[in-house]
Amino acid sequence: MPINVLMPALSPTMTEGKLARWLKKEGDAVKSGQVLCEIETDKATMEVEAVDEGTLGKILVAGGTEGVKVNTPIAVILEEGESAASAAAPAAAPAPVVAAPAASPSTAAPASKPVAAPAADAGRVFVSPLARRMAEQAGLDISAIRGSGPNGRIVKADIDAARAGTKAVARPAAPAAAPAAASVPAPAAVSAAALAAIGPHKLVPLSTMRRVIARRLTESKQVPHFYLTVDCVIDRLLAGRAALNARSPEKGPGAFKLSVNDFVIKAVAVALRQVPAANASYSDDGILMWDNVDVSVAVAIPGGLITPIVRNADAKGLAQISTEMKDLAMRAKDGKLKPEEFQGGGFSISNLGMFGIKEFGAVINPPQGAILAVGAGEQRPIVKDGALAIATVMSCTLSVDHRVIDGAVGAEFLAAFKRIVEDPLAMLL
Numbered sequence: 001m002p003i004n005v006l007m008p009a010l011s012p013t014m015t016e017g018k019l020a021r022w023l024k025k026e027g028d029a030v031k032s033g034q035v036l037c038e039i040e041t042d043k044a045t046m047e048v049e050a051v052d053e054g055t056l057g058k059i060l061v062a063g064g065t066e067g068v069k070v071n072t073p074i075a076v077i078l079e080e081g082e083s084a085a086s087a088a089a090p091a092a093a094p095a096p097v098v099a100a101p102a103a104s105p106s107t108a109a110p111a112s113k114p115v116a117a118p119a120a121d122a123g124r125v126f127v128s129p130l131a132r133r134m135a136e137q138a139g140l141d142i143s144a145i146r147g148s149g150p151n152g153r154i155v156k157a158d159i160d161a162a163r164a165g166t167k168a169v170a171r172p173a174a175p176a177a178a179p180a181a182a183s184v185p186a187p188a189a190v191s192a193a194a195l196a197a198i199g200p201h202k203l204v205p206l207s208t209m210r211r212v213i214a215r216r217l218t219e220s221k222q223v224p225h226f227y228l229t230v231d232c233v234i235d236r237l238l239a240g241r242a243a244l245n246a247r248s249p250e251k252g253p254g255a256f257k258l259s260v261n262d263f264v265i266k267a268v269a270v271a272l273r274q275v276p277a278a279n280a281s282y283s284d285d286g287i288l289m290w291d292n293v294d295v296s297v298a299v300a301i302p303g304g305l306i307t308p309i310v311r312n313a314d315a316k317g318l319a320q321i322s323t324e325m326k327d328l329a330m331r332a333k334d335g336k337l338k339p340e341e342f343q344g345g346g347f348s349i350s351n352l353g354m355f356g357i358k359e360f361g362a363v364i365n366p367p368q369g370a371i372l373a374v375g376a377g378e379q380r381p382i383v384k385d386g387a388l389a390i391a392t393v394m395s396c397t398l399s400v401d402h403r404v405i406d407g408a409v410g411a412e413f414l415a416a417f418k419r420i421v422e423d424p425l426a427m428l429l
Contacts, residue, residue, distance in 0.1 A: 296349070370401065
């Protein structure tokens with residue numbers, strides 16, 4: 001029977017995306033694991049693999065189409081012996097299947113896939129051609145195998161599990177529907193036509209990323225923010241950075257070049273380990289206290305920004321953090337990050353010091369509980385031992401979700417961060 005290929009959900013928050021281009025054309029043979037198309041989300045462009053095999057009978061959504069809703073049929077795959085005529089009415093096809101994003105194998109069967117109504121011939125065993133051949137070769141009775149695909153369809157993974165003597169795992173149920181958009185007050189609509197009379201202009205269409213950023217920022221400002229600022233003297237940090245960089249080989253796998261931001265990431269991670277109450281997120285069911293210290297770092301990319309994550313940052317050395325961050329930032333700008341590399345994280349850092357910004361307040365990235373805004377290190381007059389002196393000072397502002405973190409906890413975290421930054425050797429303790 002025809003198999004509907006649905007627009008996959010490549011992240012928990014994705015509701016639509018752009019079908020950038022097809023890598024297969026109608027009539028092409030399709031094998032499990034082959035790349036069908038590229039999907040452009042708000043964060044990256046990802047290759048999408050087929051999870052079944054057959055012939056690409058009909059493309060329902062052309063390459064370059066924007067705003068394709070998740071779970072919308074985008075193509076139909078025909079099994080052996082089926083004609084293209086049977087692909088003309090995809091809505092009637094009884095067995096929808098979602099393609100898998102190549103960059104994230106764990107999402108090959110997203111939980112957001114809808115379960116179609118049972119077919120009239122309920123006694124029929126639905127099995128992919130590949131799975132049927134594998135079962136025959138292994139001498140397995142397909143009627144005794146529990147399928148994990150849509151509508152209980154038996155797929156390759158089920159045969160592999162049966163051959164290994166393990167029970168196939170049923171497809172997880174779809175998650176509860178997200179709260180209605182009406183629960184968050186929407187700002188007044190702004191029409192380009194209404195603004196056109198102001199003067200000559202050029203209208204730049206909203207990209208998928210910019211639409212998502214606008215929605216997420218609107219949601220974020222419903223969170224009760226409060227702000228705390230400290231000034232950190234970083235002369236010792238800068239001296240330590242210069243000394244460590246001088247020890248790095250000029251080339252080779254062991255070479256590194258530490259930035260101030262690398263020290264900030266490490267200091268934040270150590271401070272979160274010392275003040276675990278700040279490593280938390282809000283949910284309607286309770287406060288989630290994170291076991292791991294995963295630090296998201298804002299990176300500017302064309303058309304917006306993305307927050308790749310340094311996982312377990314408290315357990316990593318400065319050289320490793322520096323190497324990982326450079327790799328993440330480079331692949332972020334090329335749109336090559338995997339979803340698990342930018343989704344999640346318990347705390348964010350936004351550093352605008354390289355632009356000469358002295359101080360600013362960043363917007364929290366829900367469901368995270370806080371974000372640290374880092375300004376430029378600059379020479380300022382300070383009072384030291386009762387006398388005026390000149391020091392390199394960096395202002396850092398913590399934006400906090402008051403539902404998760406109280407003022408005293410935020411102050412305790414910032415005090416720990418300041419202490420570590422001003423005494424970099426404390427990062428080694």
